[in-house]
Amino acid sequence: MTKTINIDWGKLGFTYTKTDFRYISKWKDGNWDDGKLVEDNNLSISEGSTALHYGQQCFEGLKAYATKDGKIQLFRPDQNSKRLNNSCRRLLMPEFPEERFIDACIQVVKANKAFVPPYGSGATLYLRPFVIGVGDNLGVKPAAEYIFCVFCSPVGPYFKGGMAPVNFMISDYDRAAPYGTGAAKVGGNYAGSLLPHEVAVKKGFADCIYLDPATHTKIEEVGAANFFGITKDDKFITPKSPSILPSITKYSLMHVAKEYLGLQVEEGDVFVDKLDMFKEAGACGTAAVITPIGGIEYKENLHVFHSETEVGPITKKLYDTLCGIQFGDVHAPEGWIVEVK
Missing domain, CATH: 3.20.10.10 (D-amino Acid Aminotransferase, subunit A, domain 2)
Structure with a gap:
């Protein structure tokens, strides 16, 4: 049975809407875990997390699009993965493998399929992957633990009433x-x-x-x-x-x-x-x-x-x-x- 949700797609702005699932993977002792979809949209992290104090965090933005023939597609997610990993290298954070990045995005879209705006509505499903440094830290140094997450939110067209200069x-x-x-x-x-x-x-x-x-x-x-x-x-x-x-x-x-x-x-x-x-x-x-x-x-x-x-x-x-x-x-x-x- 396909879930139906009550959203007026034509009135969506570029704002946050809580969806059903997001993907989370944790890095510890030199490895990312297997990752999973979770329902909770709150993260519980240490007060000593480097993301909070030293800005050790980066993010991406991409969209899922509904097509005229009923498909759902992502636009160049491999490029978002490459750019995320460039950011991770710059901040001494562990890279997240490209194939897993794309798979995580696909999992999130499939799990939240009811939130993908229909073709012709002008709206899309926005995906926000990010990496943050977490764990009990105090000094200025890279964290020992990290979280990779992808969440999504349906968003409306950036231009209300058409594109204008x-x-x-x-x-x-x-x-x-x-x-x-x-x-x-x-x-x-x-x-x-x-x-x-x-x-x-x-x-x-x-x-x-x-x-x-x-x-x-x-x-x-x-x-x-x-x-x-x-x-x-x-x-x-x-x-x-x-x-x-x-x-x-x-x-x-x-x-x-x-x-x-x-x-x-x-x-x-x-x-x-x-x-x-x-x-x-x-x-x-x-x-x-x-x-x-x-x-x-x-x-x-x-x-x-x-x-x-x-x-x-x-x-x-x-x-x-x-x-x-x-x-x-x-x-x-x-x-x-x-x-x-």
Whole structure:
């Protein structure tokens, strides 16, 4: 018997909804245990856990999609696994094997199948894998024990009422240090971004844009997302830096831009004083796929790209193509889709 739940899929936001099961595996004495699905959504950890005191923790975000023909599929979970393990290595935490990571995600989706939003609703099932250092610790050193967990929550479309451009401001704050943890998906990066985000919102912007921490001349990230721009001669250009989080959505869009739209793709420096080379711009990440950028305020001047009210045609085509791949309506490159069976 299939469980039915009472959720108005059309009213879902990007918020937490408790689902029935989550996957947990514990690391101790040099090994991960077999892992299991549990119903309790509360973790009981030591007050000395390094995740609480020294920020020894990292996380991922990916989605499960319902297709038109009734399948459920994950989008590039192997890339999330690789990035999680990169983060683990940076924080001296044990890596979680890729095949087990993907299996854990599949187990969580299958166990919470009733929470997968139907095709056409615009909603998806968001998965949040994470690793935290736990156990009785006090000194500044790696933990002796760790927890790997994957939980899920149905979420609505990031854009209520359709995708529309928003404005951003250049921040005076740095998101990451030049040789810090910017390329790892660790909680400290996000904690440090809360104040700059609040400053931007109070000034009427959607979020802030961070420049490179070494010279403050190049765009790095847009809030918690990666930047891309479309030049006047139809090149897709996105920043490259060791302190940028490598976005799976960005690298997917780079492939789509080149192979599906026939654009020239470049990853390199994006100087903040050369914004007039772009006719369209956007921020990209798992939650929204693409957030169109209407304008960027820099030194009290607002530089507007395509429009503050309308999405540029290439940005729209990129969005529609990638979403089509994720929901099974557009043929996917080999290896990008993992079906949940």
